[in-house]
Amino acid sequence: MAGGEAETVSGPVTGEAVALELRPAKLLSRGAAVLIDLAVTWLVFLLVMVGVLVTTASLDEAAVAAVSVAVFLLVPVGGPIAVETLSHGRSLGKWACGLRVVREDGGPIRFRHALVRGAMAVVEILLTVGVVACVASLVSERGRRVGDVFAGTLVVRERIPVARAPELAAPEPWLAQQVNGLDLSSVPDSLWLAVRQYLGRVRQLDAQVAAGMAGRLAEGLAVRTGVPVPAGVLAGSYLAAVAYERRERERRKVGALPRDVAEGEVPGGGAGAVPEARGVGEEISPAVGGGGGEGRSGGQAGTGFVPPV
Structure with a gap:
């Protein structure tokens, strides 16, 4: 959506109000x-x-x-x-x-x-x-x-060329600590799918619509995890950080990270991009260039992340 005009979806929609991306044949x-x-x-x-x-x-x-x-x-x-x-x-x-x-x-x-x-x-x-x-x-x-x-x-x-999504960068250390201890086991797959789709399309949405969607999704994550969104953190950055945390946990399960990274250290001081995920973690990786920490003074420095609205 752009310019404040709502986007209409003519295709089928799932029970979670997620539009299925069916591409009719020519x-x-x-x-x-x-x-x-x-x-x-x-x-x-x-x-x-x-x-x-x-x-x-x-x-x-x-x-x-x-x-x-x-x-x-x-x-x-x-x-x-x-x-x-x-x-x-x-x-x-x-x-x-x-x-x-x-x-x-x-x-x-x-x-x-x-x-x-x-x-x-x-x-x-x-x-x-x-x-x-x-x-x-x-x-x-x-x-x-x-x-x-x-x-x-x-x-x-069926065979549609898919552009490679930008790598998801690590959030700022202070924001990573905020989401590190969250219990994500109660978050349903439908909510993860909604978060992933929001992060992948945030730059195509109208600013007001994107802010409202981010707020509702962040509130849903807070209810499922039992921990409120940290004060001073915008909902878009919170969603990106939680999605990054979940991906890292999945990668550690399959042994895709070196020992120092698995113990919580990010190469390059936490500012660099993480190597491409494989397996389960790739499924929940949002198509967005990072998960920075806007909402705190100096929180965006060195992340290379353009924060969502």
């Missing part, structure tokens, strides 16, 4: 995936039909026609349904293009979703040569065809 990538799937499907269909015609040469015309209709229903229609059900939304074409079919809430699809999509695909793609599907995708805000609307599904991109 029409071109979906079209390429469909072409790959159709090429494979019709190749299999032709091979099966050749085998059927060879094995049913002695049957009458009515029997051959019935077998041909059954093969058509099983391969071009039933094949994609079975593939999407078993692969949870990743056909060969979607796999090649980095796409997946998911439910509107972000969960994996099931047989009923694949069945509705496959049944509608006969009309949208096979009978109309994809014209109906293209028009529906262009009209839809999230590029959904008619089958997706009826099935409650969405085609999303």
Whole structure:
């Protein structure tokens, strides 16, 4: 958000009011995936039909026609349904293009979703040569065809380039001491996720909105830990310091730090960046350049941290 305008989220939202970052697939990538799937499907269909015609040469015309209709229903229609059900939304074409079919809430699809999509695909793609599907995708805000609307599904991109987040720097020693003894075992994962998302997006938020969010999150951490936010510390710096402390504890659990760092000493006098975390600690690392200690005179010196609002 910027300029005081609230950002609207059109995508699905979890029970903790955290927006899921589903990236709807573009029409071109979906079209390429469909072409790959159709090429494979019709190749299999032709091979099966050749085998059927060879094995049913002695049957009458009515029997051959019935077998041909059954093969058509099983391969071009039933094949994609079975593939999407078993692969949870990743056909060969979607796999090649980095796409997946998911439910509107972000969960994996099931047989009923694949069945509705496959049944509608006969009309949208096979009978109309994809014209109906293209028009529906262009009209839809999230590029959904008619089958997706009826099935409650969405085609999303899976392989999205992610920019490397700045390393999280250590807070000032006086602030690190304040959060060092906190009991973080009672803090739920949903609250950690909210803190991480706030720290990763704080620079994109309006100043007033960011300050209000930081205050609510800091209050939630204080309630869970049983220790109030230190006097004179802004909520944004407190959140960054607590997130840094939790990451360090996770890193010490997996033995990722040298002995002197594990005992509480930060290389470079506490001002430098910490080596990249691996494993569990990386999961809760906020995408923000540090966790400084604004709110105290001289508390920002040497940290390299631009404090959140």
